[in-house]
Amino acid sequence: MPCPRTRLLCACLDPEWAGRRRALVEAHVARCPICEAELEALRSMTAGLRALPDPAGAPDVARSWRPAPAGRRPARRRSFTDILLAGLGWLPAGAAVAASLAVGIGMADRTWPAAAPASPPASMARLDVFGPVPPGGLCAAGDLCGSAKERT
Amino acid sequence: MSAEADLEDEQYAVRAGAGDDHAYSWLVARHQGAVYRYLVRMIRVPETARDLTQDTFLRAYQAIRAWRPEAKFRTWLFRIAHNLALDHLRRAGRVRMEPLESGLEIPDPAPGPERRLETAQRAHRLERALAAVAPAHREILLLREIEGMSYEDIARTLDLNPGTVRSRIARARAALLAALKD
Numbered sequence: 479m480p481c482p483r484t485r486l487l488c489a490c491l492d493p494e495w496a497g498r499r500r501a502l503v504e505a506h507v508a509r510c511p512i513c514e515a516e517l518e519a520l521r522s523m524t525a526g527l528r529a530l531p532d533p534a535g536a537p538d539v540a541r542s543w544r545p546a547p548a549g550r551r552p553a554r555r556r557s558f559t560d561i562l563l564a565g566l567g568w569l570p571a572g573a574a575v576a577a578s579l580a581v582g583i584g585m586a587d588r589t590w591p592a593a594a595p596a597s598p599p600a601s602m603a604r605l606d607v608f609g610p611v612p613p614g615g616l617c618a619a620g621d622l623c624g625s626a627k628e629r630t
Numbered sequence: 631m632s633a634e635a636d637l638e639d640e641q642y643a644v645r646a647g648a649g650d651d652h653a654y655s656w657l658v659a660r661h662q663g664a665v666y667r668y669l670v671r672m673i674r675v676p677e678t679a680r681d682l683t684q685d686t687f688l689r690a691y692q693a694i695r696a697w698r699p700e701a702k703f704r705t706w707l708f709r710i711a712h713n714l715a716l717d718h719l720r721r722a723g724r725v726r727m728e729p730l731e732s733g734l735e736i737p738d739p740a741p742g743p744e745r746r747l748e749t750a751q752r753a754h755r756l757e758r759a760l761a762a763v764a765p766a767h768r769e770i771l772l773l774r775e776i777e778g779m780s781y782e783d784i785a786r787t788l789d790l791n792p793g794t795v796r797s798r799i800a801r802a803r804a805a806l807l808a809a810l811k812d
Contacts, residue, residue: 484807488800494781495796523807526756527775536666537680539687540659 479506487517491524639703647694654694658687661704665711668772672715674761682718686711701786708777708787712769719765759809767802774799 482503489495489503507513639660645653665686670679689710690697697706760768773779773787785795 484804485797485800488803491803492781492799519807520803523756523810524775524803526752527760527771528778530753530756530776532663532667533670533676535670535676535680536663537683539662539684540655 479503481510481513482506484516484520487513487520490517491520636702636704640699643694643697643703644699646691647697654691657703661707662687664704664777665707668708668777669711669715671757671760671772671776672765672769673718678718682711682714685714689714702783705779705783705786708773708779709789712787715769716765755810759806759812762809762812763802763805766798767805770795770798771802771806 479502486499486503487507489500490507507517639657642653642657646657662683666679666683669682669686670676673679673682686707690707693710697703760771763771769788770784773784774781779787781792781795781799784790784799785792788795790798
């Protein structure tokens, strides 16, 4: 087997790699000092990654944790009983609205005593204020004023 | 993470889904460090990574009722974080990230000055190389090598088929090794 690429050497690093390929790579590495050194470098690198210290400055989310307002949490599916109980909570308000409507309709249907006689209709003469000649005034153009007087 | 830890996650996630906010807080406390270290290495800007960590847990909280035990909670959470990171990178139009020194601080965990210096230098080299590889390679290396996910979990997190995960991990390792040698 020719020297495997670095990628293939990873077959020797993880238990998830198994089977013929791994056996071939391991057999080659046992005979090849170059690949052995490369595999050792890979092992050292992965061990170094695992040993990396945690970065400083991690937030303490747990300490500052406040559950989100209820509105932000997805609503639980409501059962029929929940809906019924929620509906009963509105019962007094609904009863009050229904009562006020009933009273209003009852008052509208009731026959009330006759109202006081209406005042007589205003005389059309009062519309003279819109005529060309003020009331009691002299008319400069007789035919016009005559027709205006006739109209009133 | 062990199967026992996964089972514990599942129990708390079920309770959180039923409206138990304390159970959700417990999940946040357990996973916030892992989500942040993934995001900060993907985004390379600590402030943004902190915001995205918060967003991840907020989104998960809003969707916890939709979570089903068929999916591991951790995988599901990392999928949310991954999507947020990708959205951010797309919006920012950033193909390559800033070098490590621009914002990511690495604490010095080793004792003794020489050892500490060596460890810090090695960590810096690795972080620089991680920043230099393509985001698609970086994300898969972070999930595999740092978060210790199985190929199957990575496939679910990144929405890839297992064959693609295997070949991409191999390519990503080769790319990181090349970046380290540069």
